[in-house]
Each structure stands twice: as C-alpha cells, then as structure tokens.
Amino acid sequence: MIIESTIQKTRELVGSWRKDGQSICLVPTMGYFHDGHLALMQEGTRLADKVIVSLFVNPTQFGPNEDLENYPRDPEGDAAKAKQAGVDLIFCPNVSDMYLDEDQTVVSVEELSKGMCGDDRPGHFSGVTTVVCKLFNILQPDCAIFGEKDLQQLLVIKQMARDLHFPVRIIGHEIVREHDGLAMSSRNAYLNSQERESALVLFSALQMIKKRVEETQEHLKSAPLIEESCRMINKQTGCSVDYLTVVDEETLQAKERIKGNCRVAGAIKINDRIRLIDNISVRS
C-alpha cells in the first residue's frame, strides 16, 4: 500500500493505473478508521481493481464552533487498518494543497443541502461537495463509496455527480453498527462511558418508530411518532434532539405519513458537546 500526500505524484500514479486499464474506487474519509470505514474499503476491493482512500480532515465542512481542531486523528493506526482491508493508496493531502491561496470556488447543491443537518450546520454540505469535487478531479475514480449514516451527504453527492456529469458512480453503503446498535462514527471516540450509554437512545428512538410501523397495516402519521421519539431522547441524561424526521429515501422531502420507502433520520447532541447522527429505513 502506498501513502502519498502530494497531488502531483498521486496524479502520476493514478494515471499509470488508468493507462493499464485498471478501474478505480475511491473511499473519501476524514480518517480515524472504524469498522464502518473498513467495510467501505472492503466493498471497494470487490468493485474495482484499485482502491484509493482519501484521508483529509476537510476544514470547509466544519462550522466555526465545531470540532475541527479536536477531530480525532491516528494516521499510523489508519494506515495499518487500510492495508489490512486491501487498500492500494492512501491519499492524504495537505490543506494548503487542496485549498490553494486565494481559493474561492464553491460547489453547492442548493435544495438537498437544506433541512436536516443543513439547518444545524450551515455551509457544511457546500464544504463537502467542494472537496469531493476536488478529489474527483485529482483521483478520477470510476466509483466512490459513502456510508449511509450520512444519508443527506450521500444524496447531496449523488445529486452533484449527476448534475455536473461526473463520470463517477456514487455508491451508498449500509450503516455498520456496534453490537448494541450504536452507529459507528469517529465521533464516538469523544464519548465517556456514561455518554456512550446515553448515545444509544438515538438508535432506540428510531427503532421504536420502525417497530410501530411494522406492527400496523396503516400508513401512520409521522408527527405523533416523532414527538414520542423526541420525548424519549430528551428524557435521556445529557441528550437533546437536534432534529428527528421522517423523509422520502430519495428526495429527503418530509413525509406527513409513513408510506413508501422512508428513512427515519435524526441528530442528537450529548452534553451540548458531541453531535451524533443516525437513520433507519422504514417501509410501509
């Protein structure tokens, strides 16, 4: 496995792969790998001849009061795990190479970036789409894999790739969970043991709605179920709801009734310090 930080050398390497007719899969990450990341990498090895993992804590997707400075990092541990997963190249550029002096170009997906995490994190998704656009242009992958935990991010990137006619297939990968159901996230590293216990309430609240839907033949109204879930979360020590919503799986439009392919998606804050997200698929 190669680890490369310069754009120029990475372009040369990727160019030589392309010349040999090798297909390329990109797994964009911010590092601090958990089993969710590794599942994406392993899926990459099944989809393409070469797997590139980009490891870049992208400053433009963090708000001014967010955790950019403290975002957990472990480049050596990450390299060992990626190698084990069958990755061919870790691309870990410097911020000043990705965002050159006087950088002023922004890629934004206007509608899908609104609502849900877009409301809590203004500018977040245009930071994501801008950096993914840069990565696509540098690495020219045939496909790219994103986790479904960040459902809105996945759909925003699909939309961007489609609208801008990027020749890159965008693939979503199902959420990987801890044994008790907590969605894996690099940010789980922030949780102390009490918080770790509280954090599970988000998944429980989503599951509660799924169970209610499965118990009935009706197309249930979303509002009362959301209210019940929010109460459940806000009762948990240190937890507060950022948002909880039932949306269409493709368009992210809020659903008044649970009908068709829906996602129940939510974000919570723990002790006003740690923000976690999760979602589950509900069909009715």
Place this chain on the structure above:
Amino acid sequence: MIIESTIQKTRELVGSWRKDGQSICLVPTMGYFHDGHLALMQEGTRLADKVIVSLFVNPTQFGPNEDLENYPRDPEGDAAKAKQAGVDLIFCPNVSDMYLDEDQTVVSVEELSKGMCGDDRPGHFSGVTTVVCKLFNILQPDCAIFGEKDLQQLLVIKQMARDLHFPVRIIGHEIVREHDGLAMSSRNAYLNSQERESALVLFSALQMIKKRVEETQEHLKSAPLIEESCRMINKQTGCSVDYLTVVDEETLQAKERIKGNCRVAGAIKINDRIRLIDNISVRS
C-alpha cells in the same frame, strides 16, 4: 467532422480518442461563429490532436431580461465553418440533457465574479462556471481555449479550474477585431448600420487611454482617464457606459494608477438593447 448531440455517444467517442493516447482541446462556444471563434479553433488544432467545439446556448448564464430567446443561431453555417477550421467534433447537447430534471448544483467563483460584468449580470458567471464544469466532466479535455474579449470569464474559469483541481489547462486567446477595430462578437449581428458605427466608440475610448499612457513616463491616475472615456462614449448616439475600469490583468482588482500589467475594460449598451464588451492591454 462529427456532429453529436448525445452525451453518451460523445463520451464513447472521446473515450476512444483518449484510449488511443490522443490529446484533446475544447473550444466552448454558444455558436454563431465569427473569425474570433475560428481563430480559437485553429489554435486548438495546433495544441492538441483532436479539437472539440461545444455549441450550447447556456440558459443559466442569461439573466431574466437578457437575450436568451433571440441569441443568434446558425447551426448549419457553424458546422461548415468549424469543419473548415479543422475541428473534429461539434458537441451540441440539448438543454434538458445538460440540465437534468431537478438540477440544483451550482459552481461559483466568489470573488472574481464580483464587479465588472458581474455587477451588471448577477448570476451570469455562476452560470458560466457551472456549464463549463459539466463540459469538462463530459469531454475531459487536456486544454480549453477562451477568448480574451470576455476577460473576466477567462479569469473566472482559470480560477475555477485551479481551485477544483481540474486537469485542464486554460488558455486565453487574444481578441480578434474587425478591420476598424470593433471586437468580434456574435452580438454584433444585432447592430444596424447606425449602431454598428456607434459601437466603435468603445474601442476608441479604450485606445484613447492606452495612447495617453504610452505618451507619458508617469504612472497616470485612472480616474480622470476613465471619466474622459465615459464622456466620449456617452456623447455617441445611442451609447451609454455600463462600466469602464482599469484593472490588474490577473486579479481584476481596480487600479488607482496605471502601473504594471493592466487591462482597460468596458461594457456599453447601445440603444438600451445591445450590450457589448471589450478590453485592451496597457503596460506602464
């Protein structure tokens, strides 16, 4: 020469060229070719193995009160001229293929798009950068040529390509002029004979400043020269100044004094109906 409107077939053709190791130059146009366009195409044949001309009247770069509907079109004449110039492919997509249903992705260059034409035409440059981004992703050229008449457009696109790490070299081509100095433009087709005569005042006003600068060893102040030029234009029958400015050639920052590599750039309206732009290089 091939004429192709579908994205899929164009991708296949361009892919086969790339596989054969052929380099590709793109000349993006809105059609209605004049000698300025043809000079870009001929330059393209010197720079690359294959020259693609895109012919697409891009709706998103026109404002609501602009001339999208009336923009002059002559696809058959264009094809004959492009063939003569040595073009290999005219890519002429439909609007509904370039902008798919629910298209919502915008690429914008924030600072350079302000001022000059950006003030008169809000949203114009994000329309340009968005469509050029789509063209780059579909056609994957090694280089792309743009005329210097649209100086701000050229610099905005250079900035976009640099910031987003597109592997495309952006090349400016000097302005091609009629015998009397009028900058060639498809919009010159709107001019009646009286207006055609009036239109020349823009070039004369720019030249006047250039001459004043060349006559002196000093770094002249811009403001009095601009005022004099504006008076000259506004005195001409039917003509009014949209803007006239002295800017740094690279950054488009307004220059208080004419010093270094500057451009004097302007836009005029003729009979409130036809908008023409021009610029000229001034060194001191």
